[in-house]
Amino acid sequence: MRRLATYLPVFEWGSQYTRQSFYNDGLAAVIVTVMLIPQSLAYAMLAGLPPVVGLYASILPLVAYAIFGTSRTLAVGPVAVVSLLTATAAGAVAPPGSERYIAAAIALATLSGLMLLAMGIFRLGFVANLLSHPVISGFITASGILIAASQLRHILGIDAGGHNLLELAASLGGNIGNTNVPTLLIGALATGFLFWSRSSLKPLLERIGLPTGAAAMLARTGPVLAIVVSILTVILLGLEERGVSVVGDIPQGLPNLSLPLFDAALWRDLLPAAFLISVIGFVESVSVAQTLAAKRRQSIRPDQELIGLGVSNLASAFSGGYPVTGGFARSVVNFDAGAETPAAGAFTAIGIALASLFLTPLLKHLPTAVLAATIIVAVLSLVDLGTLRRTLRYSPFDFAAMLGTILVTLAIGVEAGIITGVGLSLLLHLWRSARPHVAEIGQVPGTRHYRNILRHDVACSETVLSLRIDESLWFGNARAVEDIIQRAVAERPNLRHLVLNLVAVNSIDASALESLELIIHRLADQKIDLHLSEVKGPVMDRLARSALIDDLTGDIFLSHHEAMAKLAPEVTDSADRSQMPEIDASRPSPERPVRQTR
Incomplete structure (x- = not known):
């Protein structure tokens, strides 16, 4: 029945x-x-x-x-x-x-x-x-x-x-x-x-x-x-x-x-x-x-x-x-x-x-x-x-x-x-999606939160740039993301690390994957390592089936705070840093990625 x-x-x-x-x-x-x-x-x-x-x-x-x-x-x-x-x-x-x-x-x-x-x-x-x-x-x-x-x-x-x-x-x-x-x-x-x-x-x-x-x-x-x-x-x-x-x-x-x-x-x-x-x-x-x-x-x-x-x-x-x-x-x-x-x-x-x-x-x-x-x-x-x-x-x-x-x-x-x-x-949805919002983020003092530098009083590093991508990556916005990253890097002569926070990225299509590969090689020519943080599980599963993981010059971090604590400890809050577990010295160097799921 x-x-x-x-x-x-x-x-x-x-x-x-x-x-x-x-x-x-x-x-x-x-x-x-x-x-x-x-x-x-x-x-x-x-x-x-x-x-x-x-x-x-x-x-x-x-x-x-x-x-x-x-x-x-x-x-x-x-x-x-x-x-x-x-x-x-x-x-x-x-x-x-x-x-x-x-x-x-x-x-x-x-x-x-x-x-x-x-x-x-x-x-x-x-x-x-x-x-x-x-x-x-x-x-x-x-x-x-x-x-x-x-x-x-x-x-x-x-x-x-x-x-x-x-x-x-x-x-x-x-x-x-x-x-x-x-x-x-x-x-x-x-x-x-x-x-x-x-x-x-x-x-x-x-x-x-x-x-x-x-x-x-x-x-x-x-x-x-x-x-x-x-x-x-x-x-x-x-x-x-x-x-x-x-x-x-x-x-x-x-x-x-x-x-x-x-x-x-x-x-x-x-x-x-x-x-x-x-x-x-x-x-x-x-x-x-x-x-x-x-x-x-x-x-x-x-x-x-x-x-x-x-x-x-x-x-x-x-x-x-x-x-x-x-x-x-x-x-x-x-x-x-x-x-x-x-x-x-x-x-x-x-x-x-x-x-x-x-x-x-x-x-x-x-x-x-x-x-x-x-x-x-x-x-x-x-x-x-x-x-x-x-x-x-x-x-x-x-x-x-x-x-x-x-x-x-x-x-x-x-x-x-x-x-x-x-x-x-x-058409308006495609136009908005093709113009992704990418925010530079920094640490809110005394916390493990990272927010837009234009909206909050945050701590940043001259050698580490953190960018949060607020859209899924697809062929319509991949070139725009390339241009945004290239302009941001060109403005920072002392930059050594770029961390892409992917917490808002739900998918990455094949065209965007190729764009990320191109970004990795461009940054490597400038002696800048690319890191990823807060990658969602389904996105990580797909990346694991690609060559990007092997070509990545930096790490993949479970949280953005962990990335900053390792790459720019001088700007992370000392009290907050004292509460973090010690980073295992045996972890791979920035030349080899750490595969993590979330």
């Missing part, structure tokens, strides 16, 4: 399921269902799909994740950023609203599912590490602005569009004169109410005497209340005849199970976008899952999460849905509502299925402006421009990657933005 639970986590938590767990999961499912119904409809509209597709993507994927996922509280389903990516990718291969467009969205779910499943089987979750946190943060912030701007056309009741902020702004400005006043009133009131319900409805309910839990639950029904009131308003005032756009007929019933359309040319065109959706969805999902799991001292298995999300996306594709992942807001609500196991997701799927069977006829007169307001309120909570200032203060390099991601996403589009962010992150 334990081995089976490794691949099917449902057996792990299912074997410990209790009546109390059922009650807690059921209550959480009711709350999440109320929240998910309007979100599913809204995010499908954001993806350029019929609203019912959002409901389809919120049924079987939740059941699949409950079986294969490892997070106890992650709520899977349509999310804003993935919906935007879906709209961008599908819109590049087919006109929005066409049958081919819907087929493209389903194909994206299929490809994403297969990619995530393959990554999980082959344990390739590390691919997501290519997206640094500043890049993800910048992308989500820019996407939130872009999504909110794209929904303004529904709030205004005009025709407008565009793939980036510049196109959207130009299109909105050019059609602003065609604003439908009733639509604007509905959209503006719905947006204001949803913002107010998020921040002020719960405190108001608590002030009138409701318990905190009940107040929180009722506060989350704000979108449902906005939907009900707007539908009644449209019907009673006959606003459809005055140009207010509504959702229209929504097919009633459960999704039909079918195999996604296989179109080799279509799938080939969608592959890059499907990969981006897979990686971004996985990063967002795992970040939320790990955060919530830590609060309960639980854990998740990232590779199994890949499998869970992969199967969920395949389930969405087979039931006529589009790509899904774990949503931040829904997962937090699920967590706060007391969900104990992934069964809460399965119960939520039952609730969405019942809504698809019985409630869809009631949504015929739902104004699209209200769905747009739901999207705007949801995505603006993701926008965090303050992180730019915080990141700049801490790391200009990460700030450059974040700012580049935001600007390119807004100016060109989402795919170009995320590619730019990844590219900038990698």
Whole structure:
């Protein structure tokens, strides 16, 4: 059973399921269902799909994740950023609203599912590490602005569009004169109410005497209340005849199970976008899952999460849905509502299925402006421009990657933005790694510690130079290390020994090894011995398989203090030196190295 639970986590938590767990999961499912119904409809509209597709993507994927996922509280389903990516990718291969467009969205779910499943089987979750946190943060912030701007056309009741902020702004400005006043009133009131319900409805309910839990639950029904009131308003005032756009007929019933359309040319065109959706969805999902799991001292298995999300996306594709992942807001609500196991997701799927069977006829007169307001309120909570200032203060390099991601996403589009962010992150990492920090160090008086001479008052020797290399050595920075050492040696005419402190070096590649060999010979020509100190065990193991050990003109010391005590005893602290064990006179001379591991 334990081995089976490794691949099917449902057996792990299912074997410990209790009546109390059922009650807690059921209550959480009711709350999440109320929240998910309007979100599913809204995010499908954001993806350029019929609203019912959002409901389809919120049924079987939740059941699949409950079986294969490892997070106890992650709520899977349509999310804003993935919906935007879906709209961008599908819109590049087919006109929005066409049958081919819907087929493209389903194909994206299929490809994403297969990619995530393959990554999980082959344990390739590390691919997501290519997206640094500043890049993800910048992308989500820019996407939130872009999504909110794209929904303004529904709030205004005009025709407008565009793939980036510049196109959207130009299109909105050019059609602003065609604003439908009733639509604007509905959209503006719905947006204001949803913002107010998020921040002020719960405190108001608590002030009138409701318990905190009940107040929180009722506060989350704000979108449902906005939907009900707007539908009644449209019907009673006959606003459809005055140009207010509504959702229209929504097919009633459960999704039909079918195999996604296989179109080799279509799938080939969608592959890059499907990969981006897979990686971004996985990063967002795992970040939320790990955060919530830590609060309960639980854990998740990232590779199994890949499998869970992969199967969920395949389930969405087979039931006529589009790509899904774990949503931040829904997962937090699920967590706060007391969900104990992934069964809460399965119960939520039952609730969405019942809504698809019985409630869809009631949504015929739902104004699209209200769905747009739901999207705007949801995505603006993701926008965090303050992180730019915080990141700049801490790391200009990460700030450059974040700012580049935001600007390119807004100016060109989402795919170009995320590619730019990844590219900038990698280039800046390579640039920093190619410019290694090398510090001259000296002894802090009265201690055995050695620190940067530019930061501390330390003791040094004219005949011994100590340099600490603060990067692993590889072909990208080997030449820079050569140049730094050569300049430092040239400035010291009385130098006789150079000690390289390798405490921060985790690896030395073949190119760097050749550079060290060259440094040894150059220093030998100048009658300077090269010593190494504090070499890590794995690095020492590799050096032992090379010729460098035999060519080394100095020793390899276990600690830097030991090196200085032997090579420059006149500058080491006398009290500290008296506590050291005597150095064995039989040890090899500087011409022969001492092999040590650490």
